[in-house]
Amino acid sequence: MTDLGKIDADFFERVIAPNLGADRENVSLGPTAGIDFGVLELGGRAVVTATDPLSVLPALGLERAGRLAIDIVLSDVAVSGIEPDHLTLGLTLPPDYERETLAAVWRGIDAHASELGVEVTATHVGRYPGVERSWIGSATALGIGDPEDLVRPDGARPGDELVVSTGPAAEVAGLFATLYPERLGLDPGTVATAQRRVNDIPAVEDALAAHRAGAVTAMHDATEGGIAGGLDEMADGAGVRFEIDAGAVPVAEGVDAVCSAIDVDPWRVTSCGTLLMAVESGEGEAVVAALEERGTPAAVVGRVREGNGVYADGQRVEPPARDPSWKAAERLSQS
Template identity: 50%
Template sequence: MTDDRAPRRGKVDRDVLESVVRPNLGAAREDVRLGPAHGVDFGVVDVADRAVVCATDPISLLPELGYERAGRFALSFALGDVAVSGVAPTHFCPSFALPSDVGDDEFEAFWAAVAAECEALGVAIPTGHTARYPGASLPWVGAATVLGVGDPDDVIRPDGARPGDRLLVTKGPGIETAGLFASLYPDVLAERGLDEATIDAAAALLDETSVMRDALAAAEAGRESAGSDGSDANETNEERTADADAGVTAMHDATEGGLRGALCETAEAGGVRIDVDSGAVPTNVAAVATCEALDLDPWACTTSGTLLLAVDPAAVDRVVATLESRGTPVGVAGEVREGSGVFVDGERVEPPAEDASWAAYERLSGRR
């Protein structure tokens, strides 16, 4: 029997991943420490005494943002999946399939912004591919593989959340969706009753869609010994072990599927239950207002820049203080428990069947 349902937009669902992708992963190699799995954003390959964290993501080019801003936005999305490993991205390898209506001057502006941001972040560009092809179209213009070369002990696995850990959430739901739609369709939002100040505040959120610096700062704070500032030098090893903490045990960038999807993926990857207090999740007023004006559930649409962290209770204060010192809103929003699933304010929630922003983008882009 054939399935007449239209394929979902965005990432394939878990059934396709498990039945089509995962059984067909090429050669089995001992150096692959972490491979593809549902809810897992990156892979890990061991090379000598180094861990190479790797992730591949699509590249978008949205001329309406301005080519420089579009370049920074595209790069932030690509780097995030490696940054949540706790290892800094070190190499960016893009492949561009450009449409013919993106001229050399436009691409130069886009690429200059990408390269400048890479330089600022210490990320090299060792290889790539750039071409124009018939049939290529905006906004998806290729893909990139990002590598992070680092200490194997620094890798924070996406399936590492443990019962007893606290759940931290930064920035809140709907950040990316609001920033993108307010930047692309301010007139639509004005027609739907949003005032200019709210639209401007929402558009500015597009510059908050990177998790890289937050993720790496949180990971470093988690690695600090609980007794590193003022511990007793006469403590026994046993006493130090009792006081030790595991720091940050898992991180996830809340991209496609939004905050709800990211929570479900984190719980599933770790084989745990997550209980969330929605009142403790940071909320950006402009983001929520923008999503609601477009009839979108802010918890079910992409919010790149919002970071979920499972953190050992002993490390929570250090991680929160580090994020707050960066000016990043963060809430201790829940707890990891034995069991399975995600419960928000006591009610079980499921991941969205499809990211809510896809239908909205299709509808709004068709107005032109």
């Protein structure tokens, strides 16, 4: 339990999942390993909920950092196929967090929420000892919609096509090039290209566009553990086998250079903004076209088969036990 990042699946299954308080009849989907959200059924409507920590990185620019801080939790709702519409925020700030800094971050939060049609319905904002920048609280997002529109990450079926947007490690490339530009040993042009990958992290509108375009049967945002971990969670949850053509997976400029510089496998590091989707056979290209119309690279990369596991070019893809980007960040921050 001393490793950074999400707790391991074994601890979750032994300690967290069996002990969730009262057993409410209107909870149709509770906390589940590999699933981004929970679902309540209220009055014939589905209420999708998701919770995430808030990370604000001033190096991105304060307003931009505020936007990205909430996009991750809003994306966790959007991959359900239901639009996020409400947001609660708890900001636990370091004692020296300045009002001007908070105001700039909040402008970004307000702007992004407004653009997505999301209203902040409750907040708690305060300064407290022992808080470490840049992890400054948590957020809970909700979306209300028709239960028939729900898409779960474990809904893939044999015969479905597999679609990947954005490609692996855009998040890591963008953030590491922004936070540690002088420590990567890369030329300035490559660093500048990689820094643009931060623009690939927001995924709310991509998820909703994909859902509208085709018969999406499963969708997942490739966060910690990257596309290797995310695909494994989807295949394991559905009890199926994923067969991937590795060469078909899009790779954004700057990603390979940064991942090589920090000695990580791009398939195994956090990739917020990368959507992993199973789509009914024949619908994959429609989803790809809808994403590309938005300027997001995407491709049909494989098929769902009977069986189990994830295979790329015939080789088993194992999920990482721990996301290696945490240790890479620790090394660079101390160098």
